Amino acid sequence: MTPAPLLAALADRVRAFAHTPAGQDPPPAVPHCDCPSATLVQHPDTTVVRHAAAVAKAHAPDSDPDGLAHRVAVATGLPGVLLPPLAPAPATLHGRLVTYWPHGRPVDPGDPDAAPWEAAATLLARLHRSPLPPGPPPMRGPAKTARAVAALRALPRPAADTAAVLRAWDTLPAWARGEAPMPREGAALCHGDFHLGQLVRHPVPRGPWLLIDVDDLGAGVPAWDLARPAAWYACGLLPSGEWDRFLAAYRAARGPAVPPDGDPWPVLEVPARALTVQTAARALTKAAEADRRPDEGERRVIDACARMAALPLASSRG
Known part of the structure; x- marks a missing residue:
């Protein structure tokens, strides 16, 4: 749970941002009001609080x-691609870095037929085509995957199927495991x-779709951003029609992560395997912590790891 002093401070500051005109510095505090407020996320490493049209995130x-x-500066400089922050730099509250953002309307998980695959692909293509800023931090996708595997290894009692996931992990090159720099080319x-x-409409309710969450933003292998949909497609969790729409829209927007035509899998294979391992590791960890069996969707990515462990990467096959 989020410490109470941090949660209270977040609520006070986001209220100030919500009631401050754009371009002005918010006052230290504003009177209480009846505007809608909510704690949207409360995890050990992330807390997100909303007040009216503003959101505060403790990282x-x-x-x-x-x-x-x-990363926040990059978001400021890419309007129309990334949701722009309400403040130009992170602040510190109770020892935690905090950023402030406009509230956006998220994708409705209960309406999969309305999933904005084309809009998402176009935004990613535009992001990938943007000039790299000077001295960019590395994209943190491989590091996040490594943390998921480390959490699986750290379970007090090894979960069933852990060995298969770790064998699939071992098939990946060092850069995809966060153990070496990513390829520069x-x-x-x-x-x-x-x-x-990671998509919201802003302004609410029918503004354009924008990408959110800059925590892992940086320079790296652009195919990583296509890897989760590719992995879902390969595991049977994403229908082929939706995958085709996503890939076609990315190519139509001249995204550089995959060739403009032909088979994209030689480029996507390593990142898609890595995201499959990450998803399976998290699934096993959550199931073990809740003392339950993996559900059907989780079972599919775990079984995919077993298949990957038995089949080396295409680049390493004779």
Whole structure:
């Protein structure tokens, strides 16, 4: 749970941002009001609080101040692609880095037929085609995957199927495990943790779709941002029609992560395998912590790891 002093401070500051005209510095506090407020996310490493049209996010305790400041600056400089922040740099509250953002309308998880795959692909293509800023931090996708595997290894009792997931992990090159720098060739500005939950409409309710969550933004392999939908498609969790729409829209927007035509899988294979391992590791960890069996969707990615472990990467096959 989020410490009570931090939660109260977040509520006070986001209220100030919500009632301050754009371009002005918010006062230290504003009177209480009847505007809608809510704690949207409350995890050990992330807390998100909303008040009216503003959102405050407390980032992970180990967040790098310089890296986060750089990422927020990138969001400021890419309007129409990334949701722009309400403040130009992170603040500090009770020892945690905090950023402030406009409230956006998220994708409705209960209406999969309305999933904005084309809009998402177009935004990613525009992000990948954006000039890399000077001295960008690395995209943190591989590091996030490594943390998921480390959490699986750290379970007090090894979960069933852990060995298969770790064998699939071992098939990946060092850069995809966060153990070596990412390839420089073709490096682009990447989101680092793309899924449909990283999209909002702004202004609410029918503004354009924009990407949110800059925590993992940075220079890296752009195919990583296509890897989660690719992995879902390969595991049977994403219908082929939706995958085709996503890929076609990305190519139509001249996204550089994959060739403009032909088979994209030689480029996507390593990132898609890595995201499959990450998803399976998290699934096993959550199931073990809740003392339950993996559900059907989780079972599919775990079984995919078993298949990957038995089949080496295409680049390493004779």
